[in-house]
Structure formats: C-alpha cells, structure tokens
Amino acid sequence: MSSGAVLLEVRSLTKRFGGLTAVSRLDFDLREGEILGIIGPNGAGKSTTFNLIAGACAADAGEIRFAGQSVLGLPPHRIAARGIMRTFQHNRPFGGMPVLENVLVGAHTRFRSSLWRLVAGGGTAEEERQRRRAEELVDFVGLGGLHGADVGTLSFGQGRLLEIARGLAGEPRLMLFDEPAAGLTPGELERLAEIVRGIAARGIAVLLIEHDMRFLLPLAQRVVVLNFGAKIAEGTPQEVRRHPAVMEAYLGDAAAL
Ligand SMILES: Nc1ncnc2c1ncn2[C@@H]1O[C@H](COP(=O)(O)OP(=O)(O)O)[C@@H](O)[C@H]1O
Ligand SMILES: [Mg+2]
Known part of the structure; x- marks a missing residue:
C-alpha cells in the first residue's frame, strides 16, 4: 500500500x-x-501546511518537491496542473450551478479545457472524456441522481462530497483534504471514510488533515503530529496515539482522542 515511490517531499518548511x-x-x-x-x-x-503545498501562501524557508520537482513558489493553478488538488476546510460550491457543472470546474481548473464546451457537450474527444469522468465521479461520491440538482439544494454533507468530486475531476496524483470530517453526521463519516479509501485504491496519494483523531486514525497508514507549527511525533496510528507528546498536546481535549 505505502510501498510506492516517494511522491511528495517536504523539507525544513517554514512559514x-x-x-x-x-x-x-x-x-x-x-x-x-x-x-x-x-x-x-x-x-x-495544519491548514498553513496545506496552503504552502497548494501554493496559496509563500514559504519563508524550506523546500517542497512533488514527483521529483520543486513546486515551491509556483502559483496555485500551476500546482494543480502538476496534479495536486485540494478541498477546503469550508465548502466552496459555485452557487446557482448544477452539481455536474460544479464538478466540471475541477477538470477546467486542471486542464484549462473550455468550461462552456465541457458543460454544453460537443467538445473535443478529450473534453468528452472529462465530461464522462465527471459524471462517473458524481456517482463515485454518492451523489448519483443529483447531477442536475442546483448546488443550493444540497445538504452540508452533500456539499462536502461535491468538493471531493470536483477535486478528483482534476485527475490528481495527490489529493489534499482539510478537515473533511468537520460537521458531518456519523453516517456521512462512514461514507467519507469509504471514499477516501477508494481514492487511495485508485493509486492517488491522500494527505488528510484532521482534528478528529477518531475519524483519522483508522484511515491513515501513517500520521504526522504538529503542535505550534513543529512536528512532535510521526508513526503509525497506534504509535502516535500512545506517544506522550501527543497526549500532552491534546490534554484537555480528551474528546478528540
Ligand atoms: N493569514 C494568516 N495571518 C496571520 N496568522 C495566521 C494566518 N493563517 C494562520 N495564522 C496563524 O498561524 C497559526 C496556524 O494556523 P493554522 O495553520 O490555520 O492552524 P490549524 O489549521 O492547525 O488549526 C495560528 O496561530 C493562526 O492564527
Ligand atoms: Mg485548519
């Protein structure tokens, strides 16, 4: 599972x-x-680390290499074009647009395809492929049957699933999730965990930021623990859960453990 080649290397990153x-x-x-x-x-x-990797803010020092090449200092659209897609901590749907069109925006972001032809159809073979893939992704995240629904009618949890489908439409090699579990119902959390496992099973690397350890620990193969910007522990979920520095950092927040 984690025996693949190193895809992302973060070194001495400082902000x-x-x-x-x-x-x-x-x-x-x-x-x-x-x-x-x-x-x-x-x-x-955690979020600052994501913003640095996605190019949303500039590092003061350090290096970020993706697939062997530095991505430090690249603007967000160039980083997306390399194959890094993200979801945000708060849902950001494009209001007044149907579900499928929202997902097509993800393909447009990565491939600079014509959004109009993606939506209207009748584009190039490549645009038709992206459109079919977007339809398949809407089904994959469990929003099948809602392709034409206005995003304004979606529940909060459905909006989160839409964000994920939109990220996947960019055909990432690395998907970044910022606190995807926040605000979801127990049923939605189970669905989300299945989706994250399905993404990894497609060969896509997943970087999952999460405050809720009960959601994260069963999912992650490896965990990095931050406190005040610094890494205080790293290891398997079993190792970090018992790490004294982790228990200390989460002191007074027993619910998160
Ligand atoms: N744009 C910003 N300007 C000033 N301070 C910020 C900014 N973004 C984050 N911070 C600060 O940096 C620290 C780390 O924030 P953040 O990365 O959002 O943490 P997390 O996602 O782990 O909760 C916090 O002290 C936060 O207040
Ligand atoms: Mg955050």
Whole structure:
C-alpha cells in the first residue's frame, strides 16, 4: 500500500506570520497511493501546511518537491496542473450551478479545457472524456441522481462530497483534504471514510488533515503530529496515539482522542 515511490517531499518548511512561526522546519514524505494524516490541536499549523503545498501562501524557508520537482513558489493553478488538488476546510460550491457543472470546474481548473464546451457537450474527444469522468465521479461520491440538482439544494454533507468530486475531476496524483470530517453526521463519516479509501485504491496519494483523531486514525497508514507549527511525533496510528507528546498536546481535549 505505502510501498510506492516517494511522491511528495517536504523539507525544513517554514512559514512565519509576523512574530508567529505557524510552520517550523517541517519534514515529511508521502508515497504514491498512501494515506498520510496530519493531526494537531487548533492553531498547530495544519491548514498553513496545506496552503504552502497548494501554493496559496509563500514559504519563508524550506523546500517542497512533488514527483521529483520543486513546486515551491509556483502559483496555485500551476500546482494543480502538476496534479495536486485540494478541498477546503469550508465548502466552496459555485452557487446557482448544477452539481455536474460544479464538478466540471475541477477538470477546467486542471486542464484549462473550455468550461462552456465541457458543460454544453460537443467538445473535443478529450473534453468528452472529462465530461464522462465527471459524471462517473458524481456517482463515485454518492451523489448519483443529483447531477442536475442546483448546488443550493444540497445538504452540508452533500456539499462536502461535491468538493471531493470536483477535486478528483482534476485527475490528481495527490489529493489534499482539510478537515473533511468537520460537521458531518456519523453516517456521512462512514461514507467519507469509504471514499477516501477508494481514492487511495485508485493509486492517488491522500494527505488528510484532521482534528478528529477518531475519524483519522483508522484511515491513515501513517500520521504526522504538529503542535505550534513543529512536528512532535510521526508513526503509525497506534504509535502516535500512545506517544506522550501527543497526549500532552491534546490534554484537555480528551474528546478528540
Ligand atoms: N493569514 C494568516 N495571518 C496571520 N496568522 C495566521 C494566518 N493563517 C494562520 N495564522 C496563524 O498561524 C497559526 C496556524 O494556523 P493554522 O495553520 O490555520 O492552524 P490549524 O489549521 O492547525 O488549526 C495560528 O496561530 C493562526 O492564527
Ligand atoms: Mg485548519
């Protein structure tokens, strides 16, 4: 499962906001088809790490290599074009657009295809392939039957699934999830876990940021633990759960353990 080649290499990654070091000399690797979790208390630097990898903010120091090439300093659309897609901590649907069109935006983002022809049909063979794939992805995340529904009519949990389908439409080699479990019902959490496993089974590497360890630990093959921007532990879910520094960091937040 995690025996693939190293896909993402993060080295000494550092980001400061004024006097605050949000990410501090962070090192980790992610292999092809692997599910790697990043956990840590609120403010630990998880989202900032994602923003650095996705190009949404600039690092102060360090290196990020993807598939053997540096992606540090590239704008977000160039990073997406390399094969890194993300979901956001808060759903960001394109309002007033049907479900399928929202997913097609993901293909458009990655491949710069004509969004109009993707939506209207009658495009190139490649655009038709992207359209068929978008339809298949809507079904894969469990929104089959809702292809034409306006996104405004979706529940919160369905909106989260839509975000995932939109990311996958860009045919990523690495998918970044920022707290995907937040706000979901127990039934939706089970569905989400199945989807994440299905994504990894397609050979896509998954980087999963999660505050909720009960959701993450059964899913991840390996876990990196952050606190105040620094890595305080790394290992299998079993190893990090018992790590004294992790228990210390989560002290007073027993519900998250
Ligand atoms: N754009 C920003 N400007 C200033 N401080 C920020 C910004 N983004 C994040 N921070 C700070 O950086 C730290 C890490 O934040 P974040 O990466 O969002 O943590 P997490 O996702 O683990 O909860 C926090 O102290 C947060 O307040
Ligand atoms: Mg966050």
